[in-house]
Amino acid sequence: MDLSSRLLENAVHEVSQLPGIGKRTALRLVLHLLRQPKQQTESLSGALLALRQEIKYCKNCHNISDLEICGICTNPKRDKGLVCVVEDIRDVMAIESTAQYRGLYHVLGGKISPIDGVGPHDLTIARLVAKVKQDEVNEVIFALSPTIEGDTTNFYIFKQLEGLDVKTSTIARGISVGDELEYADEITLGRSILNRVPFENSLKSS
Amino acid sequence: MDLSSRLLENAVHEVSQLPGIGKRTALRLVLHLLRQPKQQTESLSGALLALRQEIKYCKNCHNISDLEICGICTNPKRDKGLVCVVEDIRDVMAIESTAQYRGLYHVLGGKISPIDGVGPHDLTIARLVAKVKQDEVNEVIFALSPTIEGDTTNFYIFKQLEGLDVKTSTIARGISVGDELEYADEITLGRSILNRVPFENSLKSS
Numbered sequence: 001m002d003l004s005s006r007l008l009e010n011a012v013h014e015v016s017q018l019p020g021i022g023k024r025t026a027l028r029l030v031l032h033l034l035r036q037p038k039q040q041t042e043s044l045s046g047a048l049l050a051l052r053q054e055i056k057y058c059k060n061c062h063n064i065s066d067l068e069i070c071g072i073c074t075n076p077k078r079d080k081g082l083v084c085v086v087e088d089i090r091d092v093m094a095i096e097s098t099a100q101y102r103g104l105y106h107v108l109g110g111k112i113s114p115i116d117g118v119g120p121h122d123l124t125i126a127r128l129v130a131k132v133k134q135d136e137v138n139e140v141i142f143a144l145s146p147t148i149e150g151d152t153t154n155f156y157i158f159k160q161l162e163g164l165d166v167k168t169s170t171i172a173r174g175i176s177v178g179d180e181l182e183y184a185d186e187i188t189l190g191r192s193i194l195n196r197v198p199f200e201n202s203l204k205s206s
Numbered sequence: 207m208d209l210s211s212r213l214l215e216n217a218v219h220e221v222s223q224l225p226g227i228g229k230r231t232a233l234r235l236v237l238h239l240l241r242q243p244k245q246q247t248e249s250l251s252g253a254l255l256a257l258r259q260e261i262k263y264c265k266n267c268h269n270i271s272d273l274e275i276c277g278i279c280t281n282p283k284r285d286k287g288l289v290c291v292v293e294d295i296r297d298v299m300a301i302e303s304t305a306q307y308r309g310l311y312h313v314l315g316g317k318i319s320p321i322d323g324v325g326p327h328d329l330t331i332a333r334l335v336a337k338v339k340q341d342e343v344n345e346v347i348f349a350l351s352p353t354i355e356g357d358t359t360n361f362y363i364f365k366q367l368e369g370l371d372v373k374t375s376t377i378a379r380g381i382s383v384g385d386e387l388e389y390a391d392e393i394t395l396g397r398s399i400l401n402r403v404p405f406e407n408s409l410k411s412s
Contacts, residue, residue, distance in 0.1 A: 004302070005272050011257040014250040018235050029224050031296065033258060034270075041258035044220040045251035051217040052239060052247035064240070066211050090237065 060131075062107040062124050064089045072096075072104060079103045081138035085128065085157065087111055087150070091143060103141070106131070111149040112156055120156055129160050139167040146173060172197075266337075268313040268330050270295045278302075278310060285309045287344035291334065291363065293317055293356070297349060309347070312337070317355040318362055326362055335366050345373040352379060378403075 008030065015026035033041045057063070058070035065071070072078060072092075082103025086092055092105050108123045131137060140161060144150035158168055174192035175184050184192075214236065221232035239247045263269070264276035271277070278284060278298075288309025292298055298311050314329045337343060346367060350356035364374055380398035381390050390398075 004277050004298075005261065005270050007253075007257045007261050007272055008270055011253040014253040017246065017250070019238050020231075020234075025226075027296070027299075028226075030254070030257065031294075032225050033254065034261065038258055040223065041254050044223070045255045047213075047217040047220040048236070048239065048247050049251045051213045051236065052244055055211065055213050055240065064211050064214055066213055070211075088237075090233070093233075 057107075061105045062109060062127070063092050063105055077102070081136055082141065083128070083131070083137050083139070084141045084143050086143050087145065095143065103139075106140075108144075108153065111144060111147075112153045113149045123153070125157055125160060128157065129164075132161060132164055132166050137166055139169060142168065142170040263313075267311045268315060268333070269298050269311055283308070287342055288347065289334070289337070289343050289345070290347045290349050292349050293351065301349065309345075312346075314350075314359065317350060317353075318359045319355045329359070331363055331366060334363065335370075338367060338370055338372050343372055345375060348374065348376040 011030045012023060012026045015021060015029055016023050018026075021029070033044070054066070056065050056068060058065040058068070058073055060069055060073040063070045063072060067074075079102050083106050084095065084101060084103055085106050085108060086095070087108055087110060089107055092107060095101050095105075106124065106128050108125065108128075110118050110123055112118060112120055112123065128140075132140065140157075142154045142157070144153055154170065161168060172195060173188060174195065175181060175188065181189070217236045218229060218232045221227060221235055222229050224232075227235070239250070260272070262271050262274060264271040264274070264279055266275055266279040269276045269278060273280075285308050289312050290301065290307060290309055291312050291314060292301070293314055293316060295313055298313060301307050301311075312330065312334050314331065314334075316324050316329055318324060318326055318329065334346075338346065346363075348360045348363070350359055360376065367374060378401065379394060380401065381387060381394065387395070
């Protein structure tokens with residue numbers, strides 16, 4: 001694509017670096033910005049720059065935050081005895097949007113994955129173990145994705161916490177609400193039978 | 207979506223203003239930038255800002271340009287007697303990428319469309335007519351999309367140019383190269399028969 005303008009070419013190149021955005025989409029987005037008031041581009045650039053330069057990660061749970069300690073960790077209504085271990089900040093958002101969890105989080109920053117060159121020391125596992133040793137943590141909930149890497153990470157952390165005075169649990173695997181039973185995979189369906197819950201429990205969940 | 211960070215929320219909001227990008231995609235893009243080196247966000251913001259603030263529109267043809275007069279208009283190899291009228295700069299890029307056209311362009315900036323509140327005076331039509339009156343333009347080629355608005359615009363310009371010493375033409379409508387005849391719509395197929403060309407011409411086109 002010959003864009004006849006270095007400025008345009010440069011902008012299209014930069015936008016097309018984003019995941020899932022090719023040259024054509026980038027061009028469409030950039031031309032859209034050109035048709036809008038100058039102010040829109042300025043606030044877009046400003047917001048991205050400010051985010052990248054000023055964002056902090058909570059010193060306690062490694063969640064994204066505007067301050068040294070995030071709003072969840074400083075919230076006095078949160079149960080500090082409960083720590084939910086998640087892979088990244090999107091998982092925090094997903095769990096928060098359920099409004100069912102009132103404890104704290106611990107963001108690992110990834111999963112143990114030798115293929116991608118991610119070992120236990122690239123994650124914030126040591127920080128989690130230290131927290132359990134120091135603090136009044138009663139229960140650690142594993143909420144990683146049910147993949148090989150997720151299970152490996154769960155198991156590694158579980159081993160690290162062994163012998164410490166803390167309960168460990170994992171989020172329930174089972175049939176999604178609204179799913180047809182016949183289309184569920186065998187492993188999920190099998191686990192959902194093994195880990196069946198008293199019927200009364202299913203009534204209070206929603 | 208509660209993002210627990212004003213900076214993040216702001217960035218997601220700004221990115222989701224772009225066409226075809228919703229809140230979820232915006233969040234994915236913004237979190238991607240957070241995982242990349244700071245430099246990537248800086249060059250992205252910089253490129254967008256530079257484009258928006260420094261881009262010029264060619265004084266001659268209204269094409270996008272880094273300079274007062276664009277590279278196509280200043281190119282001495284281009285035939286200045288030929289002017290192709292297009293709707294916007296994307297059409298210039300499309301025609302340029304065919305490498306079949308050696309004349310100049312005239313970018314209208316839109317089509318006459320009363321529904322969208324676009325009248326002839328919102329476009330660069332007067333400038334085109336003035337150019338034809340002054341310059342050595344021999345032929346004006348209409349290359350607008352074959353929609354009602356495109357045809358209206360063509361006709362309006364045609365009327366404006368009437369009586370002036372200039373040839374007018376329109377790009378050929380017909381069956382796309384590679385298309386199956388049976389799936390072509392009747393109007394296109396009908397026109398392609400009415401406007402059939404000598405077989406020799408079809409040989410030199412590629």
